[in-house]
Amino acid sequence: MRREPLGRRLITCLIVALTIMGLSCIHVSAVLLKLGAKGPLVYQAQDWLYILDYLKVVPDGNFGPVTEGAVKSFQEDTGLDQDGIVGNDTWVKLEQAAQKQINSSYTVKEGDSLEAIAKRFSLAPEELAEYNQLIDLTLVPGQTLALPPRSDISRGGNYLELAPWEEVHCFYKDYGVARIIDVQTGLSFLVQRRGGTKHADAEPLTKQDTAAMKQIYGGKWKWDRRPVIFEYQGRWIAASINGMPHGGERINDNNFAGHFCIHFLGSKLHSSGKQDPVHQATVLKAAAYGR
DSSP, X not given: OOOOOHHHHXXXXXHHHHHHHHHHHHHTTOOOBOTTOBSHHHHHHHHHHHHTTSOOSOOOSBOOHHHHHHHHHHHHHTTOOOSSOBOHHHHHHHHHHHHHHHTSEEEOOTTOOHHHHHHHTTOOHHHXXXXXXXXXXXXXXXXXXXXXXXXXXXXXXXXXXXXXXHHHHHHSOTXXXXXXXXXXXXXXXXXXXXXXXXXXXXXXXXXXXHHHHHHHTTTSOEEEEEEEEEEETTEEEEEEEEEOOBSOOSOSSSSOSSBEEEEOBXXXXXXXXXXXXXXXXHHHHHHHTTO
16 A cells, blocks of 8 residues: 655645634633523623623623523623523624723713722722812712722732633643732732643743742742733733642742642643632632722
């Protein structure tokens, strides 16, 4: 039997591999949330609905009848099928509308108070008043309030996402350099990805970055999970890290003997192939800093 030249076979394998990777990235973008659903994606959709004034209760991660009604109202106003289900089209329009609202202004409605509006947009009442140079804190229906940009850690930077691991895995490649921001201390350090398939294995980039990471952990390496913001290519994503060097390493001059783990929404442990509930809870804790 005549065999294909090696070069041709390699090119064929490469095309197949790239095709599979591409399909994988497209597949994980699918979203379907409906009555009875629970979890962080529900919380994210509720948060957008709350910001847009469709949801009248505080987000809790449970897709009940109140959330379903809010989704239907949003769908009606945006020309979508009113099925009460958050599929891809509804998710995308929700995110776009919420981001536009977050970075624009708010028109005061009957019954609004400065405190209630500030809470809706994760602001302090004093901050909202100062930004609008308000002397009289009594609001009048129809009054327009400018919203401060989300630029500090307590509200998640430019825009804090709950991006699933499969999506992060598609764009954050090996050797990529990102910034980790500890939401509790405000300290940050640079990291380089060294691998990982079920979550990201990473190393502090330099000795200075290792020192900053160790300072975050109180001067002693620990397995403790910490809520962080993962900043990469302009995106801010909720994540969880541990603080214990382990396994292999690629960078030899950073004073860090091994690597550490960065977990995202839906990521899993390499050892068991299962989600770590503490890491997942810590990811949600990080996301809460953007509320």
